[in-house]
Amino acid sequence: MTDAAELRSRTRELLAAHPPADTERIDFLKARFDAGLAWVHYPEGLGGLGAPRSLQAVVDAELEAAGAPDNDPRRIGIGLGMAAPTILKYGTEEQKQQFLRPLWVGEEVWCQLFSEPGAGSDLAALGTRAVREGDDWVVNGQKVWTSSAHLARWAILIARTDPDLPKHAGITYFICDMTDPGVEVRPLRQITGEAEFNEVFLTDVRIPDAHRLGAVGDGWKVAQTTLMNERVSIGGMRIPREGGMIGPIAKTWRERPELRTHDLHQRLLKLWVEAEVARLTGERLRQQLVAGQPGYEGSGMKLSFARLNQEISGLEVELLGEEGLLYDDWTMRRPELVDFTGRDAGYRYLRSKGNSIEGGTSEVLLNIVAERVLGLPAEPRTDKDVAWKDLAR
Numbered sequence: 001m002t003d004a005a006e007l008r009s010r011t012r013e014l015l016a017a018h019p020p021a022d023t024e025r026i027d028f029l030k031a032r033f034d035a036g037l038a039w040v041h042y043p044e045g046l047g048g049l050g051a052p053r054s055l056q057a058v059v060d061a062e063l064e065a066a067g068a069p070d071n072d073p074r075r076i077g078i079g080l081g082m083a084a085p086t087i088l089k090y091g092t093e094e095q096k097q098q099f100l101r102p103l104w105v106g107e108e109v110w111c112q113l114f115s116e117p118g119a120g121s122d123l124a125a126l127g128t129r130a131v132r133e134g135d136d137w138v139v140n141g142q143k144v145w146t147s148s149a150h151l152a153r154w155a156i157l158i159a160r161t162d163p164d165l166p167k168h169a170g171i172t173y174f175i176c177d178m179t180d181p182g183v184e185v186r187p188l189r190q191i192t193g194e195a196e197f198n199e200v201f202l203t204d205v206r207i208p209d210a211h212r213l214g215a216v217g218d219g220w221k222v223a224q225t226t227l228m229n230e231r232v233s234i235g236g237m238r239i240p241r242e243g244g245m246i247g248p249i250a251k252t253w254r255e256r257p258e259l260r261t262h263d264l265h266q267r268l269l270k271l272w273v274e275a276e277v278a279r280l281t282g283e284r285l286r287q288q289l290v291a292g293q294p295g296y297e298g299s300g301m302k303l304s305f306a307r308l309n310q311e312i313s314g315l316e317v318e319l320l321g322e323e324g325l326l327y328d329d330w331t332m333r334r335p336e337l338v339d340f341t342g343r344d345a346g347y348r349y350l351r352s353k354g355n356s357i358e359g360g361t362s363e364v365l366l367n368i369v370a371e372r373v374l375g376l377p378a379e380p381r382t383d384k385d386v387a388w389k390d391l392a393r
Contacts, residue, residue: 002040002051004058010049011037011062020068029071029105032063038071038104042088046100054287071106074337078148079103079110083156086226090173090214099154099175111152112230113143113176113200114223118393120145121361123158124167124220125391128202130159130174137161137174137212139182139205145358149185149198150334152178156226157207158219163389170388171219175211182206191350193330196338228298230359238286239279245309245348246275248341249316259319268319271312278304299365300373306355306362309340313349320345 018031032038033047037059042048063070073080080103087099102108119126128141139159149155155176162170176183182205187195214222242250253260253268282301317324327346340348356362370376383391 002049002055004055007037007040007049007051007055007058008062010035011059015063015066015068020066025069026105026107028069030101032068033101033104037063039084042100046088046096047104071104076103076106076109077337078112079108079154082112082226082230083110083154085229086156086173086213086222087175089225090222092210094210095175095213103154108153109148109151111146111149111155111178112226113146113149113155113157113202114226115145116142117144120357121364123223124171125388125393126158126160126171127393128157128159129163130161130172130207132161132209133206135209136206137172137209139174139176139202139207141202143200143202144197145188146185146198146200147196147358148336149178149200150187151336154178155200156213158223160388161216161219164387165217166385167383167388167391168220170217171223172216173213173219173222174207175213176202176205176207177211180205187332187334189332191353192347193327194333194335196335227360238282241276241279242272243279244275245312245316245340245352246272248345248348249312249319252316252319259321264315264319267315271308271315274304275308275312278308299360299368302359303362303365303369306352309348309352309355313345313352316345317349324349 014032014035014037018028020028023031029038036044036047036049038047040049040051040056040059041053043050071080084100084103087095091099099108103110113128114123114126116126116128126141128139128143130137130139137159139157141159143157146155155178157174157176158171159174160170161172164170178185182203184201184203185198186201188197188199189195190197249268250272278301281304285298285301324345326344328344338351340351343351360368367379371378
């Protein structure tokens with residue numbers, strides 16, 4: 001059984017063989033992956049050592065102290081937080097060997113082709129079709145709200161493979177090559193002025209059956225692994241006290257006493273406490289992950305994340321008064337990542353409006369918490385046993 005002492009020893013061996021100051025960043029990351037120190041809870045040969053997940057902090061602390069580079073996790077968050085755990089659980093050995101190493105070191109960016117114009121909150125109603133032709137699947141359809149599609153080399157994709165089955169049953173999960181000539185990525189300009197999201201059009205895209213994850217028709221079950229990990233990665237990020245959205249408004253409060261009122265003080269205190277509760281709850285959730293896969297608790301964390309971001313950013317704009325109405329830059333850009341704390345209050349206010357939509361709408365997550373965490377009766381469904389092709393659209 002790998003313990004903390006052994007991990008420290010392995011990490012120091014890595015640092016001795018590949019001194020960060022003298023090693024190219026990508027070469028160091030590849031060596032770290034090959035040494036099993038990328039994600040220690042993954043199996044040997046796949047960037048891990050089969051060690052307890054909690055011991056990753058031991059490796060990270062040693063590497064940080066030595067000034068070693070990281071893999072820029074915010075830039076490749078979809079690959080790390082969603083694609084990788086799904087490939088690990090459902091992928092073949094060949095798929096794991098092909099995709100996990102370049103994913104972790106950041107050589108290949110991933111995106112998520114799930115939502116569609118007519119299938120957002122009701123994702124299982126998706127209409128993108130995949131038809132089998134020999135050893136390939138031919139895919140046609142449209143996806144939307146796709147983060148990083150303009151940067152991505154690969155995508156995780158769900159498509160309908162049997163329209164004669166009920167909507168949750170006839171779906172299959174694939175890995176899609178974003179460089180295929182049938183893939184067209186168009187920017188979606190948002191209320192912030194930039195195009196962080198995209199819409200993706202798929203026209204006769206050929207995906208080899210070797211890039212299917214899970215059995216044909218099991219796409220909804222496979223997607224649940226992705227979605228649960230997505231909600232944990234969004235709502236359960238590790239942050240320090242006063243990290244995230246509460247940090248800038250707390251800093252402004254301390255530095256600008258002329259802006260203070262009794263009412264604003266009471267509201268800020270309430271939100272500060274709620275943000276700290278959410279942060280500590282996220283820490284407890286990450287500790288639960290040590291024992292296995294994320295559960296539906298991630299949905300509750302993502303709900304809290306969205307509500308708090310919107311309330312905190314609204315209070316920040318109100319605190320700043322006329323200054324809060326200003327906006328730093330409306331330039332059309334296609335950023336590599338979202339930076340909530342690196343922009344001004346206006347950006348945070350506008351961008352947080354999407355938090356209750358992306359990664360599962362708050363309305364859907366409330367249903368998940370009610371039915372699967374609290375055990376309340378499920379909402380009536382009239383489409384449960386109806387073939388997808390017969391549903392009203």
